[in-house]
Amino acid sequence: MHLKNKTFLAINTLLSMGSGLITPIMTLYIHNDLHKSLVTAGYVLLLYSGMIAVGYLVGGRLFDTWKQAPLVYIGGSVAVLFLLLLALLPKWPLLVFFLALYGAGQGLWRSAFSGYMAVIQDGDQDIFNNNYWTSNIGMGVATLLAGYLYSVSVHLVFATTAVLFVGGLVIFARYFKVPRPSTEVSGIDVDLPGKRLPSRMQPRSIAILCAFMFLTCISYEQWESNLSVMMTAQGIPVQKYSLLFTVATGQVIIFQPLLNKIFPHHPWVERFRLMFGLFLYGLSFLLVIGAHEYWRFVVGIVVLTTGEILVTPTIPLLLSKYSDRQHRGFTQSLGSLSNTLGIALGPVVGGYLITLTGYQHAFVALFALQMVMVLLVLALQKTGQPEPK
Structure with a gap:
């Protein structure tokens, strides 16, 4: 299987691994270790998902109207910061606050990469399929590791996720080449030979x-x-x-x-x-x-x-x-x-x-x-x- 845009796919795989480490163990940790009800755990995860959604919306708008690469660094830095705080102080109620802001940072970063993927798609029709495939590999590895890391310490789960995200930021800074649209005149799409592009939003x-x-x-x-x-x-x-x-x-x-x-x-x-x-x-x-x-x-x-x-x-x-x-x-x-x-x-x-x-x-x-x-x-x-x- 030939993969183009390997750097992009590698970064997104690290993102998927990080997300896959935390999600499976959060309900267990909140219920078994912090002794909160399953309903409370559900609300915490709902807040976490909601903050990811906020990050997606804000990040998607900023990707189109602001600068794209800084959005990755801001989102990634926010996510890493609160992952490190979770690793140091995974206590109630600080965990709720830290987890929510980690979700917001993750949403910003992921929204930027979703935007990049849409641009890359002009020259790589398989990017969405390949991203889905490599993300599942990352999630599969993370699912296997999550239980083992959690059995050692929940601190290790958060710290490992932070390391994965830092690795993604380093790869982005050193190796990722920001894709550029093929042709654009005054912000208006131009049809290219052999390609039929949408003239405007549908x-x-x-x-x-x-x-x-x-x-x-x-x-x-x-x-x-x-x-x-x-x-x-x-x-x-x-x-x-x-x-x-x-x-x-x-x-x-x-x-x-x-x-x-x-x-x-x-x-x-x-x-x-x-x-x-x-x-x-x-x-x-x-x-x-x-x-x-x-x-x-x-x-x-x-x-x-x-x-x-x-x-x-x-x-x-x-x-x-x-x-x-x-x-x-x-x-x-x-x-x-x-x-x-x-x-x-x-x-x-x-x-x-x-x-x-x-x-x-x-x-x-x-x-x-x-x-x-x-x-x-x-x-x-x-x-x-x-x-x-």
């Missing part, structure tokens, strides 16, 4: 794609939260539930590189990829309705992950194509914000739905939701077409 299509990102995250979070209750109620041990996500990570690492060979970069192919992926998201829920056998959950997670492989890198790719050069950073931050909100609200929304209707009806409703989204793909405009007046 808000309707951007809104639809952000809704897709939010709702697919809501759906995926049911597997990461409420499915565990359903499985353990069937007598399936927690270890087997955790193994599902090891299978999912391995599936992404093995099969993601094949995506570009199976689905080449053509507008109709990208739409088909999105529609098929959304259908698989919904199908995964139908497969586990009334399930008692573990193999059915394995089949469900494989189908879900196949849908994720198709959908997750396609949405930011299309967001880039539906944006113009002056708003690429902000457009990507809207997609990232939708992702963050879906992750934050998914367990709550799913919990209410399952409580009101039961697992079977909730899963049918989630399947129906995905089918509505499949139809909404048809409402997306052709890339390169202006918004009708």
Whole structure:
């Protein structure tokens, strides 16, 4: 597999590893070590996700209207500073304050890199797929390390994350070459030979794609939260539930590189990829309705992950194509914000739905939701077409 823009991908992999070290252990630490309720832990993580979202929005706007490289240094420095404070003083209530500001710094940095990725995409159509692949490798490594580091000391978790982020900043400063748009005249997009670029923003299509990102995250979070209750109620041990996500990570690492060979970069192919992926998201829920056998959950997670492989890198790719050069950073931050909100609200929304209707009806409703989204793909405009007046 040939990877372009290796420096960019290496930095984003370090970012993903850092995020993956902290998230899995925070609920355990707040509940088991600080002796706070699970509800309190949930609110702390909601605040953390909210501050990442704020960082994304502010950073996306600054990326388009201010300076881009300083945004990376500011966001990275804020994140490292509060990671070091977390490593020194992970006590209540300072932890809440430090974690929130770490999230804001992380959001600023990630928004800058989302903007860079949208610019890089002009010369590297595979950047979103490759970034998704390398990020999953980083998350997979981090998931393996998180439990070990936490068993030694929570201080070590925060300190290791700080080291990873410092490494990312050093690589950025020494090796990263800031991408520049191919051609631009007075801030107006110019069509290049062989390329068809959007003449201006297409808000309707951007809104639809952000809704897709939010709702697919809501759906995926049911597997990461409420499915565990359903499985353990069937007598399936927690270890087997955790193994599902090891299978999912391995599936992404093995099969993601094949995506570009199976689905080449053509507008109709990208739409088909999105529609098929959304259908698989919904199908995964139908497969586990009334399930008692573990193999059915394995089949469900494989189908879900196949849908994720198709959908997750396609949405930011299309967001880039539906944006113009002056708003690429902000457009990507809207997609990232939708992702963050879906992750934050998914367990709550799913919990209410399952409580009101039961697992079977909730899963049918989630399947129906995905089918509505499949139809909404048809409402997306052709890339390169202006918004009708």
